[in-house]
Amino acid sequence: MTTIAQSSSTSGAVTPNQPASVGTRRYEGPPSGWWFAGPAVAIIAVFFLAPIAASILLSLTDFDIYALADWQNLRFVGLQNYIQLLHSERFWIALHNTLYFVAIGGPLSVAASLGAALLLDSKLTRLKVVWRTVFFAPVVTTLVAVAIVWRYLYHTKYGLFNLALTKLGFEPIDWLGDPQWAMPAVIFLAVWKNFGYNMIIFMAGLQSIPSELYEAAEVDGAGPARRFWHVTLPMLGPTFLFVGVTTMIGFFQLFAEPYVMTQGGPGESTYSLVMLMYEQGFRWWRLGFASAVAMTIFALTLAATLLQVWLQRRAGA
Amino acid sequence: MTLIRLTENHRQRCATAIWSLAAVVMAIASVSGCGEAQETKTVVNFWAMGAEGERALPLIEEFEAAHPEIVVRVQQVPWNAAHEKLLTAFAGNSLPDVCQLGNTWIAEFDALGALTDLTDRVAASEQAGKIEPDDFFPGVWQGNVIGKRVCGLPWYVDARLLFVRTDILAQAGHAELPRTWDDWLEAMRDVQAIQPAGSYAMLAPTNEFETPVILGMQAGADMLREDGRYGDFSSEAFRRAFEFYVGIFREGLAPKDSNSMISNVVQEFERGTFAFYVTGPWNVQGFRDRLPPSLEGKWTTCPWPSPDDSWPGVAIAGGSSLVMFENASDERRQDAAWQLLEFLAQPRQQVRFTECTGNLPPGAKAWETSGMRSDPLFAGFYKQLQNVRPVPPAPEWEHIVTGELVKRADAAINGRQTVDEALAELDQRVDEILEKRRWILDRQARVQQ
Numbered sequence: 001m002t003t004i005a006q007s008s009s010t011s012g013a014v015t016p017n018q019p020a021s022v023g024t025r026r027y028e029g030p031p032s033g034w035w036f037a038g039p040a041v042a043i044i045a046v047f048f049l050a051p052i053a054a055s056i057l058l059s060l061t062d063f064d065i066y067a068l069a070d071w072q073n074l075r076f077v078g079l080q081n082y083i084q085l086l087h088s089e090r091f092w093i094a095l096h097n098t099l100y101f102v103a104i105g106g107p108l109s110v111a112a113s114l115g116a117a118l119l120l121d122s123k124l125t126r127l128k129v130v131w132r133t134v135f136f137a138p139v140v141t142t143l144v145a146v147a148i149v150w151r152y153l154y155h156t157k158y159g160l161f162n163l164a165l166t167k168l169g170f171e172p173i174d175w176l177g178d179p180q181w182a183m184p185a186v187i188f189l190a191v192w193k194n195f196g197y198n199m200i201i202f203m204a205g206l207q208s209i210p211s212e213l214y215e216a217a218e219v220d221g222a223g224p225a226r227r228f229w230h231v232t233l234p235m236l237g238p239t240f241l242f243v244g245v246t247t248m249i250g251f252f253q254l255f256a257e258p259y260v261m262t263q264g265g266p267g268e269s270t271y272s273l274v275m276l277m278y279e280q281g282f283r284w285w286r287l288g289f290a291s292a293v294a295m296t297i298f299a300l301t302l303a304a305t306l307l308q309v310w311l312q313r314r315a316g317a
Numbered sequence: 318m319t320l321i322r323l324t325e326n327h328r329q330r331c332a333t334a335i336w337s338l339a340a341v342v343m344a345i346a347s348v349s350g351c352g353e354a355q356e357t358k359t360v361v362n363f364w365a366m367g368a369e370g371e372r373a374l375p376l377i378e379e380f381e382a383a384h385p386e387i388v389v390r391v392q393q394v395p396w397n398a399a400h401e402k403l404l405t406a407f408a409g410n411s412l413p414d415v416c417q418l419g420n421t422w423i424a425e426f427d428a429l430g431a432l433t434d435l436t437d438r439v440a441a442s443e444q445a446g447k448i449e450p451d452d453f454f455p456g457v458w459q460g461n462v463i464g465k466r467v468c469g470l471p472w473y474v475d476a477r478l479l480f481v482r483t484d485i486l487a488q489a490g491h492a493e494l495p496r497t498w499d500d501w502l503e504a505m506r507d508v509q510a511i512q513p514a515g516s517y518a519m520l521a522p523t524n525e526f527e528t529p530v531i532l533g534m535q536a537g538a539d540m541l542r543e544d545g546r547y548g549d550f551s552s553e554a555f556r557r558a559f560e561f562y563v564g565i566f567r568e569g570l571a572p573k574d575s576n577s578m579i580s581n582v583v584q585e586f587e588r589g590t591f592a593f594y595v596t597g598p599w600n601v602q603g604f605r606d607r608l609p610p611s612l613e614g615k616w617t618t619c620p621w622p623s624p625d626d627s628w629p630g631v632a633i634a635g636g637s638s639l640v641m642f643e644n645a646s647d648e649r650r651q652d653a654a655w656q657l658l659e660f661l662a663q664p665r666q667q668v669r670f671t672e673c674t675g676n677l678p679p680g681a682k683a684w685e686t687s688g689m690r691s692d693p694l695f696a697g698f699y700k701q702l703q704n705v706r707p708v709p710p711a712p713e714w715e716h717i718v719t720g721e722l723v724k725r726a727d728a729a730i731n732g733r734q735t736v737d738e739a740l741a742e743l744d745q746r747v748d749e750i751l752e753k754r755r756w757i758l759d760r761q762a763r764v765q766q
Contacts, residue, residue, distance in 0.1 A: 065712060066757055068408055069429040073757055084749075177574070265524075266574075267727075282401050284716045 059291035068285070081292035091293075093268050094276045095300075097183065101272065102251045102304070105187040109247055110240075112191055113198030118232075120199070121206045132203075136196040143193065147260035150189050151176065154261075176262050179269035186257050186270050193257075194250070198243045205239035206232070241312050245305050252301045273297050358388045359653040362413035364403075366637070367396045369417060369473075372674045379669075380660050387653045407431055412642040414654040417472060420460045420636055424710035427463050433641040435467045438655050448662050452680040456634040460707030469638030470662040471679030473670065476632045477527050477597045478701050480604070484615040485511075485592040494619045496629075498535075498561060501622040505570045508592045519571040520582075520591040526718035527633060528595050529726050532558035534706055535623055535630040541747075545711035546755045548747030550722075551740045557624070559729070559736055566730040573730055583607045586616070593619075597635065598677050601694050618697030620704075634705035636679065677702070713750050721746045 066073040085091050116135050153160045154175035162172040175185040217227050255274040264271035281290030370393030377389050406412045426432050442448040453471050461469040489508040495501035505518035521528045538555035565571050620629030641654050667683035684690040690699050729739040
């Protein structure tokens, strides 16, 4: 067991001989290097860094339609937008809903991806290409079209899910009309829509595990469950980190599913942070306040990502 | 020209290539020639929303036939993207010359300084006997006047009122349509008494702000005070209306969760799931087409009851206006744009527009000539339009009612808050929204001093 853990940790480090100080090391090559990096750096600066800086500045003002008409109507308000945000009831509702979605939907999505990847990776599976395409299809279909179809599936009277439930002897559920069930319905759709992407990444991860490890474990007398637990999972560590972080970042940006299916309802039960931002920014045109919401979402996502990286490092160590 | 000369120098070498090139050049020349010919005409850009953009095209063709020097480019904008698109166009200085604008947006775009003041042009046109401002319903016209400036011309109107199943009402012992709130409440109670379980006296979707606002107007509430500086929802008048509104749901006369419960309004109306339904003119034709013949004469449109003896009670003046945007376009374009506005706002074109779209005309004359007034289902609207009023002219109005009023009403209806708590919180939230407006108005007042 220890050998496996060691091999995975050494394969993870890029240059084991040098101390890892990439962040502090200065560039010492010829100046022509800057010319090669220049175009990319310039594009990033103009299209990425500058808008972020502008957005941060905007979040410290009360930019709105009045300011759009006349710059004299723009006020610097410091952290007022953030304070107002923290005092607004809707922010907490949206935060609660978003965290609910991330905490339940994220792990479910990763689990579904891993399960599908394992099934497809199995030597017993036939028609792998077909299944892979079928599972990946939801990822590449337009979300709005999918959401409209799913709204039919969730329909109280004529929906497929309720038909199945009543056939099995359960009470029909008002999926999108009941505040209790609306979020689970949205989560279910999001998981179905997204698991194919992570499945592909997991499959790549599974294929890169050397078969010798499994053979060695088998010789040592490990059954399928122990092989999965002690070989597959540790070897998928870096893949897990990547999948976990990207999935979480994506799930924090919950917007299109409730926007199309429920408009944040019923009773604000699917109202997300990004919806709050959209509503403030593009419906009421309070761009200053909306920028503050955007910055808050960014800070939350960053914090959650760092936490996840730290947890996985600790688990890996 | 240079290109052609160049090709002629090389004619000997490759004649076929030259011919084809010449053909291309000629094509380009002829296309650009077309463009030049068009340049002598004045182009007016016109944005129209939703179905109007398509159905109004015959009128635009008539206008172009009557004004050969003007070309109108119509762009259709879907309603749900219109507001965003207009604001973006304003920010990017690419607004059209003429635009259809929802009545409730006029104040907002006036606050942006985007609208052309039409006062002088309207006065001149009135003297020339073209536009007749007095012919428009007063409440509708008022919505196009901000301060003393005319900012738009009414294009079509709508007003919410009650669709009523008169047969159910008669069964419950009410042969007459209700004219006061007391009559109405009594009628609803009597209807509810004979309705089976799962059916109601009224349907008023709780996600629509119009019903509580209309009832508030009827009770005499202004809803905003001091020129839109503060919310005034806790006033005695609005409180009375709000209590009446919330009471309808709490008493079980209307369903609380109507948004998700009713999937097909026409079907439920036919079944008699409710006897009163708050809706607007856009539903008349649909109901007429889809309800079975057996229901003919068993339903009608009913102007709002009133809290006192003055019938009908007031309703919101809805609909769309035509405006001109104050952008960089030159004098000639502005004149051409005005001619289009003037053309569309005259009674004769109002009739044509009604024929094309089914929308309600904004002036009384067009109601007479189009025959709408004698249509039994539209007669209720004609009566109602005598008493309509615009919503308060604050740009924040839509945010206030759709963002806050609806939520507090929902809280009161479902018993999470008392009426007083809900209204106090509503005023507090509205005051927060209006903070910027107060600051700007106060600064303007200081500058003027």
